[in-house]
Amino acid sequence: DGGITQSPxxxxxxxxxxxxxxxxxxxxxxxxxxYRQDPGQGLRLIYYSQIVNDFQKGDIAEGYSVSREKKExxxxxxxxxxxxxTAFYLCASSIFSGRASTDTQYFGPGTRLTVL
Amino acid sequence: DxxxxxNSPSLSVQEGRISILNCDYTNSMFDxxxxxxxxxxxxxxxxxxxxxxxxxxxxxxxxxFLNKSAKHLSLHxxxxxxxxxAVYFCAASGNQFYFGTGTSLTVIP
Numbered sequence: 001d002g003g004i005t006q007s008p009x010x011x012x013x014x015x016x017x018x019x020x021x022x023x024x025x026x027x028x029x030x031x032x033x034x035y036r037q038d039p040g041q042g043l044r045l046i047y048y049s050q051i052v053n054d055f056q057k058g059d060i061a062e063g064y065s066v067s068r069e070k071k072e073x074x075x076x077x078x079x080x081x082x083x084x085x086t087a088f089y090l091c092a093s094s095i096f097s098g099r100a101s102t103d104t105q106y107f108g109p110g111t112r113l114t115v116l
Numbered sequence: 117d118x119x120x121x122x123n124s125p126s127l128s129v130q131e132g133r134i135s136i137l138n139c140d141y142t143n144s145m146f147d148x149x150x151x152x153x154x155x156x157x158x159x160x161x162x163x164x165x166x167x168x169x170x171x172x173x174x175x176x177x178x179x180x181f182l183n184k185s186a187k188h189l190s191l192h193x194x195x196x197x198x199x200x201x202a203v204y205f206c207a208a209s210g211n212q213f214y215f216g217t218g219t220s221l222t223v224i225p
Contacts, residue, residue, distance in 0.1 A: 004159070006159075009157070035215075040125075040217060041217055042118065042120065042205065042214070042215035042216050042217045042218065043160075043205070043207075043213075043215040044215075045212055045213070048212070058212065090159050090160070091159075092159075104150065104162050104165060105162070105213065106161075106162060107152075107159030107160045107161070108159050109157070109158050109159045110157070110158065110159050112157075
């Protein structure tokens with residue numbers, strides 16, 4: 001079955017610890033994205049990558065880091081510098097037609113991170 | 117600053133009736149719009165999209181209307197079914213996607 005997987009579904013960490021969220025896709029999509037969802041807010045873009053070994057900051061990249069060593073994988077690290085890390089994190093992927101504004105994104109199930 | 121707004125956080129509709137979900141945007145450069153449906157503890161799933169060159173797109177029970185002059189789009193679900201109960205996000209695309217805050221739809225059997 002083709003799709004996007006995120007693991008784990010729930011994650012708890014102590015304040016001050018870095019934590020890495022996994023995102024894998026087998027849709028053969030070139031582009032991958034990380035969003036954050038907070039109560040009462042829309043999804044906000046953290047980072048995105050349109051090709052392997054390249055990624056761009058979104059609106060709220062501070063305190064986060066990513067890597068894109070493989071097409072299928074786009075892990076997100078929430079660092080201790082992120083002031084409010086507790087949130088629901090969503091990974092998405094899409095084809096990359098060269099015009100990102102019309103490439104429909106498909107989402108994974110999300111990871112809920114709670115920092116204690 | 118929220119570029120895409122869904123001003124109704126929730127909506128309740130009787131089964132069989134029409135559900136109308138609304139979305140407003142501020143940037144006239146947005147040229148592609150989508151609706152996503154999200155169940156609790158799951159990621160959003162793509163529902164329907166519309167390009168700015170159209171004013172209507174239909175897919176089964178779902179129709180999206182776009183009014184560019186008003187910077188407004190709406191999603192119509194007819195007839196509404198209990199399985200449609202979910203949170204609906206609209207999204208608009210410029211150089212990236214911008215998402216609204218979502219409207220929670222409850223379809224009452």
